[in-house]
Amino acid sequence: MPSPFPGMDPYLEDEALWAVFQHQMALCLYQILLPGLVERYRARVCQRLYTTQQVLFTSIIDEEHSEDYIEIRQRGDGQLVTLIELVSPANKVTAQGRVAYLEKRREGRAHGASVVEIDLVLQGKPLLDYSRESLPDWDYVVSVTRNTQPDRHEIYTSTLQKRLPRFRLPLAPDERDTVFDLHSAFTRCYDQGGFAERIDYRKDPRIKLEEDDRVWLRELLAQHRT
Numbered sequence: 677m678p679s680p681f682p683g684m685d686p687y688l689e690d691e692a693l694w695a696v697f698q699h700q701m702a703l704c705l706y707q708i709l710l711p712g713l714v715e716r717y718r719a720r721v722c723q724r725l726y727t728t729q730q731v732l733f734t735s736i737i738d739e740e741h742s743e744d745y746i747e748i749r750q751r752g753d754g755q756l757v758t759l760i761e762l763v764s765p766a767n768k769v770t771a772q773g774r775v776a777y778l779e780k781r782r783e784g785r786a787h788g789a790s791v792v793e794i795d796l797v798l799q800g801k802p803l804l805d806y807s808r809e810s811l812p813d814w815d816y817v818v819s820v821t822r823n824t825q826p827d828r829h830e831i832y833t834s835t836l837q838k839r840l841p842r843f844r845l846p847l848a849p850d851e852r853d854t855v856f857d858l859h860s861a862f863t864r865c866y867d868q869g870g871f872a873e874r875i876d877y878r879k880d881p882r883i884k885l886e887e888d889d890r891v892w893l894r895e896l897l898a899q900h901r902t
Contacts, residue, residue: 677872680900683840683859684796684816685866686881686893689765693874695742698762700869702744704861705760709746709845712854717757717847719748726776728766741766741773745780748847757847759784760792768800777803785826790846793819794858798836799883818843818858832858836889877901 679685688697702721709719724743729736746760761781766773784791795803795817802808804819806829814833818841821829832841840859847854866872877897885893 678863679866679872680877680897681836683834683838684836684862685871685875686798686836686883686885687875687877688871689797689799690875690882691765693871694765696869697865697871698764699744701861701865702746702762704865704868705762706746708856708861708864709748709854713748713847716751716851717748718751719746721745722747724776724780726772728770728772741776743767743776750848756784756787756789758790758792758845760845761794763793763795763797763803765797765799767803768797774801774803785821785823788823790823791819791821792843792845793817793821795819796840796862798885816840820844820846822846824849836885837892 688694706719706721713719721744724741724745726741728739728741730739731737741764743762743764743766745762747756748758748760749756759780761777763777764773767777768774781791781793793803798815804817806819811831812833813835815836816834818832819829820832820843823846830844832843834840840862842855842857842859844853845856877900880890881893
C-alpha cells in the first residue's frame with residue numbers, strides 16, 4: 677500500500693519507527709545508486725554509533741544510536757568521493773547526536789569528498805552551515821556541497837505537502853553528475869519497509885505541525901479513508 681502523503685510521511689519521525697526507516701532508506705538509496713557506479717566506484721552503507729543520555733525522573737538512561745550513511749569511494753585507491761548523510765531526529769534534538777553528525781560531515785570534507793545531506797526531519801534545530809535568509813521556506817532539504825566548491829551549497833527543497841525533490845549527486849570532478857530522484861527512493865523504502873501496516877493514521881503524528889499543515893493532513897487522511 678502506498679503512503680497517503682505526496683512526499684515525506686511525518687509519522688515516520690516516531691521514535692519506534694525512525695531507526696527502521698533510516699536503515700531501509702539507506703538501503704534503497706544504495707540499491708538505486710549501485711547500477712550507475714559501474715566499475716570506477718564502490719559504495720557501501722556504513723553505521724555511525726553513539727550514545728545519548730535521557731533524564732527520567734531521578735535516573736539517567738543511556739540510549740544507543742546506530743545511524744546509516746553511504747560512502748562512495750574510488751575503486752582503485754579507496755579515496756572517499758562522496759558522503760551521503762541521512763539526518764535523524766537525534767541529530768537535531770540531542771547534543772550528542774548533533775556532535776556525532778557534524779563530526780562525520782567535517783571528516784568527509786577533510787578527506788576532500790563531496791557531501792550530500794538529506795534532511796527529512798521536521799523537528800529540532802537545523803544542521804545547516806549556511807543562512808536561510810532570502811531563501812524560500814521549506815520543510816525538507818537536500819544540501820549538496822562539492823569538493824571543488826566547498827563554500828557553495830546547492831539546495832533542493834520540498835514541503836510536507838509536495839513531492840520530494842530530484843537533486844544532482846556529484847562523483848569525481850571529471851564525472852557527470854547523477855540526477856537522483858529522492859521521491860522514488862522514498863516510495864521504494866516505504867513499500868519495502870511495510871510502513872503502511874506499521875502506522876496508525878487514525879492518530880495524530882507525534883511531532884508538532886503548523887496549523888495549516890495540521891488541517892491539510894486531517895483532510896488528506898479523511899479522503900484516504902473513504
